[in-house]
Every structure is written in C-alpha cells, then in structure tokens.
Amino acid sequence: MSGRYPEIVYTEEGMREGMQIEDANISIDATVALLDAFARRNTNRTQMQEMAVWPKVIAQAREQGATEGGISTNASFGSNFLGDFPVDAVMKFLEKEHELWDAAGIKVTAASVGDPMGWCHPIKIEEIFGRVKAQWPDITHFGAHLHNSRGMALPSMYAAIKTLGPDDTLRVEGTIGGMGGCPYCGNGQATGMAATEDVMHMLEGMGIETGVNLDKLIECVWMCEEILGRHLWGHVSRTGPRPTSVKTLYDMNAPFVETLQQATHFKRGPEVYEGAIYPWKEPIASPYRERVEQGLPPFEVDGDWPWNEAFFPKPS
Numbered sequence: 001m002s003g004r005y006p007e008i009v010y011t012e013e014g015m016r017e018g019m020q021i022e023d024a025n026i027s028i029d030a031t032v033a034l035l036d037a038f039a040r041r042n043t044n045r046t047q048m049q050e051m052a053v054w055p056k057v058i059a060q061a062r063e064q065g066a067t068e069g070g071i072s073t074n075a076s077f078g079s080n081f082l083g084d085f086p087v088d089a090v091m092k093f094l095e096k097e098h099e100l101w102d103a104a105g106i107k108v109t110a111a112s113v114g115d116p117m118g119w120c121h122p123i124k125i126e127e128i129f130g131r132v133k134a135q136w137p138d139i140t141h142f143g144a145h146l147h148n149s150r151g152m153a154l155p156s157m158y159a160a161i162k163t164l165g166p167d168d169t170l171r172v173e174g175t176i177g178g179m180g181g182c183p184y185c186g187n188g189q190a191t192g193m194a195a196t197e198d199v200m201h202m203l204e205g206m207g208i209e210t211g212v213n214l215d216k217l218i219e220c221v222w223m224c225e226e227i228l229g230r231h232l233w234g235h236v237s238r239t240g241p242r243p244t245s246v247k248t249l250y251d252m253n254a255p256f257v258e259t260l261q262q263a264t265h266f267k268r269g270p271e272v273y274e275g276a277i278y279p280w281k282e283p284i285a286s287p288y289r290e291r292v293e294q295g296l297p298p299f300e301v302d303g304d305w306p307w308n309e310a311f312f313p314k315p316s
Helices: 036-043 047-052 054-063 087-103 122-135 153-163 196-205 214-228 287-293
Strands: 007-012 029-033 068-074 107-115 141-146 169-174
Touching (some): 007 196, 029 054, 036 047, 047 054, 054 087, 068 087, 068 141, 087 107, 107 122, 122 141, 122 153, 141 153, 153 169, 153 196, 169 196
Parallel strands (some): 007 169, 029 068, 107 141, 141 169
C-alpha cells in the first residue's frame, strides 16, 4: 500500500453494533442515529433510548479495562424523512459522546459515520473527517458505512481516503455487486452499497494493493446475479476492469456492442456478440494501436510522435 494513504480495511456489509465491546483496548463506540425516525424504524428504539445507553457502554468499558473508545453517528448526512443534516450537527453529537469518554478517563481514538439513507457526499466526508482530525488528534481510526442510493458511496470513499493520512486507518464497507438495501429508508433494494468490484478497481487504480483477484470477483458477481435472477448495481462486473495490457485490449474490429450480455466479451470472448452489426466499410487499423502492440506508448508527450508526423497539422 502506498504511504500516501491511510491503512484501508474493507469488509463486506454488516455494520457492527456500536454498543458491543470488540477488543479490550479499542472499538467500543458510543453511537446514535441523527434521525430519530430511522432509529424507531430500524431498531424499534428511539434516538433518546440510544443515547441513554451511552453511560452504560462507557461503564462497561471501564469495568473490562478498556483504555480506548470510539464515537459514532448513524444517518449522519441527511434523511428522506427530514432532509439535509448540517455537519455542525454531526460534530455536536460526536462532541457530546467524546465528553462522556473524557469524564471516564478513557481516550477516544476512533470515529465513524453511517449512512443508511444514501445521503453521503464527498464534500461532507471531507469536512467531517477533516474536522475530527483537527479537533481530536488522538483519533486515528475512522469508519464509513455508506449506502449508494444516489451513486455517492464510491466518491465519498475516495474523499475519505484522500482526507486521511498514512498514520490513520479507514474501515469501509460494501457488497458484491452493490446488492443489499435498507427497507427502513423508503428506497428498498435501490439503496444498495458500493459494489466491492468497483471499490477494488478504484483502489488498484490508486496504486493501492488489494490482494483481490478482480477476475474471480467478477465471476462471483455473475453467480450472484444468476441466483437472484436480476442484474446487480456494480459497474466493473458489466464492463470489466480497464484493459491495461495488450492482451486485454478490445478488438478494434468488434461489431456494435449494445447489450449487457454482449458487453461481457471482455471475459467471455467474441462469441457473445456473434451476429451483431458490422457497419465498417473496411477493416479498422490505427498507427496508435500498432505502437501499443509493439510495446510503445500511444503518445510521446516529450518526443516526436505524433507531433512531427506528416499527417499532423503544422503552422503555416
């Protein structure tokens, strides 16, 4: 992993209960949903009942010898039932939780935000995590549980990664194909999560080693789609990863590729578009492709190609 980025821990969706003690030293969170209506719909508890548990969580942490704790909010960005939530409100809830840990003499080292409603946005992630880091330097463990109802989960993950530093840890969550949802938010299956294959593709493009076989992961997505009998929400599973080697480049003489099934040629081969339309008047060739197939770059920004070729326009 590049030293420019935080340590990234990726898990399949399954948001941990903030009230549970997971380790004797860390990951004991006081948490609350900013949206009282969601708390009632999701857990049959009011927001007030969630907050009433905070002192019990902290007392339990002290009894078990915990030396570090965490602060957390859920439905952090906004609500389909109330509208947008300002970052100031998120920070206020986190401050109140932090005060209780301080009073107990337990250092806060973790902070996380949840977003069941799909209201996450890169700008808000930047501001929340940026303000947390500025206000509480001891917090180096961050978490982001982001639903993808409105397509903002992946860019919000990217914003979180760019906001944090190499001494931080970031835990993010997603699902294969982006499947899943939240029946309490009003969007059902459309709520979804960031698709695991899309997240891995983004991380690898950033130079972050994931250790994940993307080809096998795409097979898993396709298997899930067969089981469910419908297409899932990911993108890389439909188009394949960016073809970055000569072996994986698309055939320039491929026909019109129109359907999702035909698009799987990146993995299944040309037989999936057999019988499609070939409108080309003659076979397609390109000197740029010839260069790439010879192991050369398509452009020489500081060299001669194609700037000094006869076909390139010259000043008169």
